[in-house]
Amino acid sequence: MSIKVAILGFGTVGSSVARILCDLKPQGVELTHIFNRSVARKRAEWVPSTVTWTESFDEVLASDANVIVELVGGLDPAGEWVRRALEAGKSAVTGNKKLIAQHGVELDRIARAHGASLFYGAAVAGGIPVIPGLQHGLAGDQVTRLEGILNGTCNYILSRMEEGAQFADVLKDAQSLGYAEANPSEDVDGYDARAKLVILSRIALRADLAVEDIPVRTITSIAAIDFEYAGELSCTIRQISRAETRGGALLATVGPMLVPKNSPLAWSRGTENMVLVGGKYGGDVVFSGHGAGGHPTAVAVVSDLITLAHGSGNIDLPSRKAEVSGEFLLRHYIRFVVKDRPGIVGEIAGALAGEQINIHALFQRPGFGKDSLPFVVTVEPCTNSALKRALAKISSAEWLAEPPLDLQILEPEEPLK
Amino acid sequence: MSIKVAILGFGTVGSSVARILCDLKPQGVELTHIFNRSVARKRAEWVPSTVTWTESFDEVLASDANVIVELVGGLDPAGEWVRRALEAGKSAVTGNKKLIAQHGVELDRIARAHGASLFYGAAVAGGIPVIPGLQHGLAGDQVTRLEGILNGTCNYILSRMEEGAQFADVLKDAQSLGYAEANPSEDVDGYDARAKLVILSRIALRADLAVEDIPVRTITSIAAIDFEYAGELSCTIRQISRAETRGGALLATVGPMLVPKNSPLAWSRGTENMVLVGGKYGGDVVFSGHGAGGHPTAVAVVSDLITLAHGSGNIDLPSRKAEVSGEFLLRHYIRFVVKDRPGIVGEIAGALAGEQINIHALFQRPGFGKDSLPFVVTVEPCTNSALKRALAKISSAEWLAEPPLDLQILEPEEPLK
Numbered sequence: 001m002s003i004k005v006a007i008l009g010f011g012t013v014g015s016s017v018a019r020i021l022c023d024l025k026p027q028g029v030e031l032t033h034i035f036n037r038s039v040a041r042k043r044a045e046w047v048p049s050t051v052t053w054t055e056s057f058d059e060v061l062a063s064d065a066n067v068i069v070e071l072v073g074g075l076d077p078a079g080e081w082v083r084r085a086l087e088a089g090k091s092a093v094t095g096n097k098k099l100i101a102q103h104g105v106e107l108d109r110i111a112r113a114h115g116a117s118l119f120y121g122a123a124v125a126g127g128i129p130v131i132p133g134l135q136h137g138l139a140g141d142q143v144t145r146l147e148g149i150l151n152g153t154c155n156y157i158l159s160r161m162e163e164g165a166q167f168a169d170v171l172k173d174a175q176s177l178g179y180a181e182a183n184p185s186e187d188v189d190g191y192d193a194r195a196k197l198v199i200l201s202r203i204a205l206r207a208d209l210a211v212e213d214i215p216v217r218t219i220t221s222i223a224a225i226d227f228e229y230a231g232e233l234s235c236t237i238r239q240i241s242r243a244e245t246r247g248g249a250l251l252a253t254v255g256p257m258l259v260p261k262n263s264p265l266a267w268s269r270g271t272e273n274m275v276l277v278g279g280k281y282g283g284d285v286v287f288s289g290h291g292a293g294g295h296p297t298a299v300a301v302v303s304d305l306i307t308l309a310h311g312s313g314n315i316d317l318p319s320r321k322a323e324v325s326g327e328f329l330l331r332h333y334i335r336f337v338v339k340d341r342p343g344i345v346g347e348i349a350g351a352l353a354g355e356q357i358n359i360h361a362l363f364q365r366p367g368f369g370k371d372s373l374p375f376v377v378t379v380e381p382c383t384n385s386a387l388k389r390a391l392a393k394i395s396s397a398e399w400l401a402e403p404p405l406d407l408q409i410l411e412p413e414e415p416l417k
Numbered sequence: 418m419s420i421k422v423a424i425l426g427f428g429t430v431g432s433s434v435a436r437i438l439c440d441l442k443p444q445g446v447e448l449t450h451i452f453n454r455s456v457a458r459k460r461a462e463w464v465p466s467t468v469t470w471t472e473s474f475d476e477v478l479a480s481d482a483n484v485i486v487e488l489v490g491g492l493d494p495a496g497e498w499v500r501r502a503l504e505a506g507k508s509a510v511t512g513n514k515k516l517i518a519q520h521g522v523e524l525d526r527i528a529r530a531h532g533a534s535l536f537y538g539a540a541v542a543g544g545i546p547v548i549p550g551l552q553h554g555l556a557g558d559q560v561t562r563l564e565g566i567l568n569g570t571c572n573y574i575l576s577r578m579e580e581g582a583q584f585a586d587v588l589k590d591a592q593s594l595g596y597a598e599a600n601p602s603e604d605v606d607g608y609d610a611r612a613k614l615v616i617l618s619r620i621a622l623r624a625d626l627a628v629e630d631i632p633v634r635t636i637t638s639i640a641a642i643d644f645e646y647a648g649e650l651s652c653t654i655r656q657i658s659r660a661e662t663r664g665g666a667l668l669a670t671v672g673p674m675l676v677p678k679n680s681p682l683a684w685s686r687g688t689e690n691m692v693l694v695g696g697k698y699g700g701d702v703v704f705s706g707h708g709a710g711g712h713p714t715a716v717a718v719v720s721d722l723i724t725l726a727h728g729s730g731n732i733d734l735p736s737r738k739a740e741v742s743g744e745f746l747l748r749h750y751i752r753f754v755v756k757d758r759p760g761i762v763g764e765i766a767g768a769l770a771g772e773q774i775n776i777h778a779l780f781q782r783p784g785f786g787k788d789s790l791p792f793v794v795t796v797e798p799c800t801n802s803a804l805k806r807a808l809a810k811i812s813s814a815e816w817l818a819e820p821p822l823d824l825q826i827l828e829p830e831e832p833l834k
Binding site for chain 2: 285
């Protein structure tokens with residue numbers, strides 16, 4: 001008995017799913033419906049004539065298709081369609097990270113209640129089997145730490161900047177290559193990665209986080225000079241999504257961080273994605289590959305369909321609501337740009353000392369003018385909020401040419417035993 | 418309803434499986450039996466008193482345990498026990514690479530015929546979820562290429578040699594650390610990695626290979642000087658297990674190879690394992706982590722048990738028998754050690770030209786005596802057999818101080834589109 005599949009949304013990923021199904025003909029998976037608005041202009045010659053093209057979701061719902069593949073994206077109406085399909089006992093496969101991050105727990109419950117399954121391997125790091133790897137291969141560990149490069153656009157921008165390019169130029173390239181939207185905020189400000197971190201935290205750390213509770217920081221404040229100073233610390237800069245259980249607390253954050261060059265996270269280039277999972281028993285496991293794009297994302301969708309066709313249901317690992325804090329205790333990098341005059345370092349040191357923060361090192365490259373002089377202070381492990389309080393004390397100093405930039409430094413850790 | 422689990426073999430991995438089951442108490446998994454020879458001396462305080470300890474496999478078979486975890490290793494009697502359990506309708510989880518490499522296809526068939534499941538996530542790269550990742554997350558791709566660092570002992574030896582240590586010293590360290598056996602042949606000569614490559618080829622390339630058909634080469638012929646010359650080519654040396662479909666043919670080989678330093682395979686250190694999977698649609702995916710050791714391997718076993726407890730059966734992806742050839746068309750590195758005299762390079766060039774093999778470059782480091790002078794020739798892509806024929810022609814040359822060493826050079830490839 002085959003599963004009968006209806007694809008909702010025949011864009012880049014949807015047509016790639018159809019293409020792979022037509023090419024590989026996986027046993028037990030039959031494509032029966034393709035739904036799209038103005039479907040007439042979507043019709044493709046290479047799709048078998050047995051497939052029904054439709055503009056009506058109700059037609060799909062009433063049909064004998066027993067699995068929907070939701071690739072429409074966004075919360076509305078995609079969420080409503082997934083919900084109605086599950087309530088009708090149809091299983092659903094989706095790549096919709098926003099929907100799963102916000103409503104995954106509820107949709108999982110609806111699926112269970114109606115004997116249906118909900119798969120979303122394509123929602124995080126498209127072509128990299130992180131979600132099935134966690135659910136099937138690491139369920140036997142107690143994962144305590146997640147570190148990921150979950151947004152290919154940011155990784156493209158930052159890895160190009162590492163090679164000397166300027167933010168604005170690279171963003172323009174990313175937009176013309178189709179990696180970034182006209183309004184890039186979703187990517188560069190961390191919202192896209194944050195939704196993915198919520199999904200991974202649920203599966204790996206068994207913690208249900210509220211999306212808006214996780215602090216995000218933009219990568220737009222990173223300048224070329226930061227890569228130079230990071231290099232002096234044997235580091236580079238990447239957008240890192242990080243979650244960790246420590247004691248009973250759950251720490252999570254998304255934003256640019258200094259990453260040691262000998263960490264796998266520093267090796268990612270271009271639009272590559274990478275996920276590092278730290279387990280109590282198995283130590284660190286790293287997954288990497290193409291996180292986005294039509295074909296890699298379609299591979300994740302088709303893999304979920306094959307798993308469904310083999311009669312495998314969801315691996316429902318129990319998760320529970322967790323409060324999030326962004327208070328990692330980490331070393332920090334602080335880049336100042338100042339109008340130089342004597343006494344500045346003393347004022348900075350005083351502000352930091354007031355919060356019990358110790359300076360670790362101070363770097364100043366030659367070759368800059370007195371009016372706009374960048375230099376860097378690194379400090380010993382402290383929380384970001386303590387650092388913010390310290391920096392607030394000097395925020396109105398007349399020698400600041402621009403507000404200071406503070407970044408967490410991701411330190412290599414011994415795997416927890 | 419819980420699955421009732423009998424562990425066969427209470428050694429490092431077996432006791433670690435029991436430990437994780439007692440610590441994490443995964444829902445639906447109940448440990449009921451532990452089998453070991455002379456079981457009295459194995460009995461552990463921390464195992465719940467409800468568990469039955471036994472020296473009799475027949476007692477396990479007759480019991481209500483419905484899943485056996487085979488961690489005895491070797492073909493006999495482990496294979497017979499797995500077979501009898503499956504025939505009795507019990508599912509089996511095993512970390513036995515030798516058994517699955519040689520008899521996996523048959524055991525899968527027996528499992529299917531008796532409504533049982535056979536899982537072996539622990540058989541390859543222990544703590545890294547490569548097998549579940551392939552079965553659940555990449556089933557929707559057409560994998561055309563596998564490259565792996567599948568033997569932690571070889572990787573420990575070669576990554577230490579890269580830092581300047583001598584083979585014999587590192588082997589001794591590996592033995593005292595418990596990474597290598599007193600007789601290290603299984604590891605250093607490639608047999609261990611070959612069994613794992615057979616298992617991965619079946620799952621990823623859907624090809625059933627006969628273990629003994631895959632050519633293996635030892636790492637024992639690698640000397641410190643080879644790392645120096647490899648470095649001049651921006652490469653290092655790793656034991657690589659490689660399989661690839663090209664046209665209708667299947668190429669596979671295991672042995673030391675030159676690996677470019679910008680390849681993820683060059684980044685692996687110590688006993689780390691790594692698997693790179695190249696797919697037609699999804700491009701390259703890399704998995705890495707701890708491939709062996711009690712805890713990481715136990716994580717794979719417990720994960721398989723949790724998958725079973727969730728009612729997920731095997732993902733039976735169809736595979737078919739395939740003939741193996743080791744005839745990759747690759748650049749080669751050839752290291753000669755000669756008693757120097759004029760004309761040697763001419764003789765080598767002549768022998769290579771006779772097989773239509775073009776020299777690419779020649780390297781000779783200063784500082785060696787005329788009696789035992791090492792130098793390296795690299796050649797443009799050729800098959801290993803053509804190179805062997807060329808080298809055979811000069812094998813009795815009186816200027817050879819030792820037989821030449823030839824290594825394939827793993828070149829970065831564009832993902833197949």
